[in-house]
Amino acid sequence: MTTNTKQQQENKQGYFGEFGGAFVPPVLETKLKDLADFFYKTAFTEDFEKEFIHLLKNYVGRPSPLYYAKRLSEHIGSKIYLKREDLNHTGAHKINNTIGQILLAKRLGAKQILAETGAGQHGVATATAAALFGIKCKVFMGKEDTERQKLNVNRMELLGAEVVSIDAGQGTLKDAVDAALGYYIEHPDAYYLLGSAVGPHPYPTMVAHFQSIIGKEARKQFLEAEGKLPDSIVACIGGGSNAIGLFKEFIPDEKVKIYAAEGAGEGLDTKRTAATLNLGKRMIFQGADSLCLADEEGNPVGSYSVAAGLDYPGIGPEHAYLKEIKRVEYHAITDKEALDAFKLLSEKEGIIPAIESSHAVALAEKLFKNKNETVIINLSGRGDKDVERL
Numbered sequence: 420m421t422t423n424t425k426q427q428q429e430n431k432q433g434y435f436g437e438f439g440g441a442f443v444p445p446v447l448e449t450k451l452k453d454l455a456d457f458f459y460k461t462a463f464t465e466d467f468e469k470e471f472i473h474l475l476k477n478y479v480g481r482p483s484p485l486y487y488a489k490r491l492s493e494h495i496g497s498k499i500y501l502k503r504e505d506l507n508h509t510g511a512h513k514i515n516n517t518i519g520q521i522l523l524a525k526r527l528g529a530k531q532i533l534a535e536t537g538a539g540q541h542g543v544a545t546a547t548a549a550a551l552f553g554i555k556c557k558v559f560m561g562k563e564d565t566e567r568q569k570l571n572v573n574r575m576e577l578l579g580a581e582v583v584s585i586d587a588g589q590g591t592l593k594d595a596v597d598a599a600l601g602y603y604i605e606h607p608d609a610y611y612l613l614g615s616a617v618g619p620h621p622y623p624t625m626v627a628h629f630q631s632i633i634g635k636e637a638r639k640q641f642l643e644a645e646g647k648l649p650d651s652i653v654a655c656i657g658g659g660s661n662a663i664g665l666f667k668e669f670i671p672d673e674k675v676k677i678y679a680a681e682g683a684g685e686g687l688d689t690k691r692t693a694a695t696l697n698l699g700k701r702m703i704f705q706g707a708d709s710l711c712l713a714d715e716e717g718n719p720v721g722s723y724s725v726a727a728g729l730d731y732p733g734i735g736p737e738h739a740y741l742k743e744i745k746r747v748e749y750h751a752i753t754d755k756e757a758l759d760a761f762k763l764l765s766e767k768e769g770i771i772p773a774i775e776s777s778h779a780v781a782l783a784e785k786l787f788k789n790k791n792e793t794v795i796i797n798l799s800g801r802g803d804k805d806v807e808r809l
C-alpha cells in the first residue's frame with residue numbers, strides 16, 4: 420500500500436478537495452456505504468492482497484514490461500518508454516480493476532455482476548473475470564459503441580456475458596452508465612463493477628487503488644533502467660482510470676511532470692469534443708461532484724471522440740482536483756492527431772496501440788519534440804479493435 424493510498428483511505432467520504440462524494444438515490448446510499456466499508460476492511464488485508472497479486476501475476480501476466488521504444492524515441496527526440504498495458508490478458512489496463520473488484524464481489528457473495536462499457540475493453544475484462552469465478556454477467560453498451568467496437572461485443576458474448584445494447588441518447592458510454600445505474604437501482608443485490616475512476620464513492624477510490632499497480636511497477640522499472648525518475652509521464656484519459664493508475668505513485672515526486680491527453684474530437688472550438696477537463700463545468704453528474712461537458716444552461720451534454728473509451732462527457736473527481744491544484748496538465752488531442760499517432764507507433768515500433776492510447780502517444784510527440792527528456796507513456800491498450808477505424 421502506498422502513502423497516497425493510505426492518505427486517501429483517511430478520506431472515507433471519497434472527497435478530493437471539494438470534488439467527489441456520493442450523490443445517489445436512497446436505495447443505493449446504504450449499499451455504497453457498505454461497499455466502501457467492505458473495501459477499506461478487506462482490500463488491504465494480507466489474504467486479499469495475496470490473491471490479487473497472485474491473479475495479476477499468473478492470470479493477467481503482470482508485471483507488464485516497461486519497454487524502451489528506440490525508433491519512436493529517435494523520431495521524437497526524447498527518450499520514450501512505453502508501459503505495456505496492451506500486453507495484459509484481454510488487451511488493456513481494465514483487467515487490473517476487474518480482478519480487484521471481482522475479488523470483492525466474490526467475498527460479498529454476489530450472484531450477478533453488472534458493468535458498463537465504451538470501447539468494450541472494460542466489458543471484456545468484466546466478462547472474463549466473471550467467467551473466471553462462474554458469476555453471471557450483464558454488460559450495458561451504447562448502440563453506437565456496439566457497432567464501432569463489434570469485435571469486443573463478440574468477445575463478451577463468447578465469454579458468456581449478456582450484452583445489452585442501449586439506444587438512448589447518443590448510444591455511447593454516458594448512456595451505458597445511465598442504464599447500468601438504472602438497472603442497479605432496481606437490482607441492488609447485483610454487484611456493479613464500474614470500469615473507470617468515476618461515479619459515486621467508493622468507485623473512484625477503489626478503481627484508482629486497483630489500477631495503481633501500473634505506477635508502482637513503472638516507477639520501479641524506470642529506476643532500474645535509468646537509475647533516476649522520469650522527467651515526465653503521460654497517459655490518455657477517458658474517465659481517468661489508466662491515468663490515475665500511472666500517476667498516483669508519482670504525484671508526491673514534485674520533479675516528475677504529469678500530463679494527460681483527453682479526446683478533443685473534432686476540436687475544442689467545435690461541439691464535437693470530449694475534452695471535459697478543458698471545457699467542462701462543475702456539477703453533480705452520475706453520482707459525483709466533478710466536471711462535465713455542459714450546454715449554456717449548465718445541463719450535461721453528450722460528447723464525441725473517435726475513441727469510444729474517451730467518448731465520455733464526465734471525468735473522475737480526483738482528476739478535477741489534480742487539475743485544480745495544478746499537479747497535472749490536461750491537454751486535448753484531436754481525432755486526427757490520434758489517428759496519425761496510431762499509424763506512427765504501428766510503423767515505428769510494430770505495436771498497434773488502442774485508439775485511446777494513441778492520444779497519449781500524440782501528446783508526447785507534441786510536448787517532447789527534440790526536448791531530450793525521459794518520458795513514460797502509458798500504453799493503456801492494444802489496437803486490434805481499432806484497425807477498421809483508419
Ligand SMILES: Cc1ncc(COP(=O)(O)O)c(C=O)c1O
Nearest residue numbers: 540615657658659660661728800
Ligand atoms: C485501451 C483504453 N484506454 C483508455 C481508456 C479510457 O478509460 P480510462 O480513462 O478509465 O483509463 C479505455 C476505455 O475504454 C480503453 O479501452
